[in-house]
Amino acid sequence: MSMIIQKLLAGALFALMLIKGMDLIIDSFMPVEVERAASTGGAAEAATAAAPAAPEKPLPVRLASADAKKGEDVAKKCQSCHTFNQGGPTRVGPNLFGVVGRAKASLAGFAYSDALKKVGGDWTYDELDKWIAKPTSYAPGTKMAFAGIADGQERADVIAYLRSISPQAPPLPQQ
Ligand code: HEC
Structure with a gap:
């Protein structure tokens, strides 16, 4: 493998790692609800998921x-x-x-x-x-x-x- 290709590959790998790292950092700062809403495709769904169970009858x-x-x-x-x-x-x-x-x-x-x-x-x-x-x-x-x-x-x-x-x-x- 030539030196140039090796350097290019290393560079690409580094860039990928950087992107993945950013992703992880963003993930860890994003509140769970926002993430869930984003992944289920709607804030309404997140609201239902977070709704408490019906209270027990006396x-x-x-x-x-x-x-x-x-x-x-x-x-x-x-x-x-x-x-x-x-x-x-x-x-x-x-x-x-x-x-x-x-x-x-x-x-x-x-x-x-x-x-x-x-x-x-x-x-x-x-x-x-x-x-x-x-x-x-x-x-x-x-x-x-x-x-x-x-x-x-x-x-x-x-x-x-x-x-x-x-x-x-x-x-x-x-x-
Ligand atoms: C793994 C065994 C076990 C199972 C299963 C179990 N119990 Fe018990 N139960 C005990 C023991 C031992 C005591 C005594 C507790 C103590 O002295 O702290 C007790 C005490 C009680 C008492 C108090 C009785 C008294 O004379 O003050 C009641 C009422 C009771 N159990 C109801 C139930 C009911 C209803 C269930 C099923 C839904 C149940 N238990 C399942 C072991 C069991």
Whole structure:
């Protein structure tokens, strides 16, 4: 290869690297929205993408339309650790018959974590909703190794099922 061609190639390569470098620098300074709008071809689309999810309905509304039968299905996720029948045995977690309206961490013979014991109060609908959403946020340090149920209606269904097996359950909250 002649010296001239080699120099030309090196020059071209250098120019390419320069262009690519500029690109990267511009990229890193451009706000994400602008970039997304540019790549999807419209600011309107970027606005929809950034729109927040619809807010969750309040619990009394979710409970009013909850389906205990569906909740029983959802509760299969809990069965590896909980029994639901009256007088059912302890598994990894306590038996849940009658849990709605029961004092928290109160089933005799189950070794609850200090984290749950110190929360105090009864299992109301509202408390159960928060607990089932994310046990580790509700009672940091809890022994319930369960990620939680993010879907609000699914939680309401489970709570409706728990209510159906809780003779002492308080009346449903007013909407
Ligand atoms: C991996 C096992 C596991 C799974 C799955 C699980 N739990 Fe639990 N659960 C536990 C343990 C362990 C405790 C006791 C927690 C503590 O002492 O910190 C508990 C406690 C509870 C309590 C409090 C009971 C009381 O007497 O105070 C409720 C209510 C409950 N779980 C509901 C559920 C529901 C509903 C599901 C399914 C959606 C579920 N759990 C899934 C292990 C589990």
